[in-house]
Amino acid sequence: MVLYPRTDFKLISTGVFSVFSRISVLTSHVYNCTNERNGYTCKCPTGFDGPRCDGDPCTSSEMLPQMEERSNPYSAIGSVTDENLAKAWYSAPEGMKMSDHAPPSGPACGAQNGLWSKMREGTSEYICLPFKDDTCKSMTTMKSMLCDGRRVYGIEKALWTSSYCFECRPDPIDLLFIQDVSSSVMKSVYDEMRLFIKYFVGDIDASQDAHNVALMTFAKEPKIAFHLNTYNTKTSIMSAIRSVNGTGGGTYLGKALELAASDIFTENNGDRGDSKNVVILLTDGRSKNTADVYKNVNALKGTAELFVVTSVISDMFADMPSSALSSNHVFTLSDTDGERFTRVILPDRFCNMAP
Known part of the structure; x- marks a missing residue:
């Protein structure tokens, strides 16, 4: 099940995460899905889990590509193209996690807009576009789990030349x-x-x-x-x-x-x-x-x-x-x-x- 932001956060719809309002793009494994504001919930059949009910995230994930570029807040525009990412479970190298603060203003993490995690609550990551004064714009959610020292993310593709920013920030x-x-x-x-x-x-x-x-x-x-x-x-x-x-x-x-x-x-x-x-x-x-x-x-x-x-x-x-x-x-x-x-x-x- 995908979890959702708490009501004390203001949500601004810009279309950057338009996939969350389109259940039709999900795989055939998903059923009993319900649209929510800025997201959806799905009941998965026995033996399946994840944003698309596509299996155990600890065994069904693949390494998120271009980690060196996305871990550099000043990397050039165009070196990371997350709009081409397929919706799936992606793992990060041990010790690497999604940035917990806004990247520098302007191009960051290999794209025009660097996406970052406002907070983690249980298995839910609250993802933001950067905005002035480190505030969160267009917040949405994704599921994340820890699997044998690596954090795994249920990532949907990002539009508008955005990329997910990562940094060396291991779990204690x-x-x-x-x-x-x-x-x-x-x-x-x-x-x-x-x-x-x-x-x-x-x-x-x-x-x-x-x-x-x-x-x-x-x-x-x-x-x-x-x-x-x-x-x-x-x-x-x-x-x-x-x-x-x-x-x-x-x-x-x-x-x-x-x-x-x-x-x-x-x-x-x-x-x-x-x-x-x-x-x-x-x-x-x-x-x-x-x-x-x-x-x-x-x-x-x-x-x-x-x-x-x-x-x-x-x-x-x-x-x-x-x-x-x-x-x-x-x-x-x-x-x-x-x-x-x-x-x-x-x-x-x-x-x-x-x-």
Whole structure:
């Protein structure tokens, strides 16, 4: 179903989005469609979804073309021609989203008029033509969803030489650190792990509305230091990290992964349903009961994306099936390719423009 603007917005009909008043242009999958002011609603048959009832947006989308041009607010007129876009689900590269502010006056994003998103409310994006003082003109709606880190849009073609503007504006992540504090971890390695967490958190936008952070430690038993919603400022998060100390004892990583999967990423403990879940495991690469580790890596995979930062690439990780943990998700503390790690973990630093 397509959602509609709230009544506190003034709508000005200019014909730029004329497709929304023409149900006849939709595919034959659509039925029970009702015209609305500046839009329509459709009841889709079982198994279909989307602006044209054309399937699951996460599997039926294609990459929106000309992303480099449409992400440049000053790109020349004519390099993007969205009036030729077919009505369909389109995905954007990870970290890229529709601009949330008006582009510069005049030609923008490869066309005469750059379209931008006034706001997102649930699965509805409120799309505007630029107007003076960053106000919204001719607002209409489209549906958008998050699919495996990429945002997918139900785009109808734009008329009057308009293009959809995009920028590097990723969704916040819910981030869990799991630190090995068992007796097998040498003090020098323990100190490197703690510095890694300190610098990583210090280098991101950690706050209630941006990246949320949780911390666990493990030895013989796992322990939750704080949940995703315990602290909402970088200062309080950093203070809590400094207060956590090692305990020593045996190394049971499997138990920690099991607790992470069952307890951390829940609504009561701060998980945001529309945010990507990421786990960074810091370990020396050793653990009791490796079969339990493999089992719980697979269990966690259904909840979050796991990255390992280890002092050595032990057999436990080297022999792990790639279906459970990809080799490009395993790093060493001495890894000097910091940019590669940042690109993988923090798409807000380097939006991935590759399809």
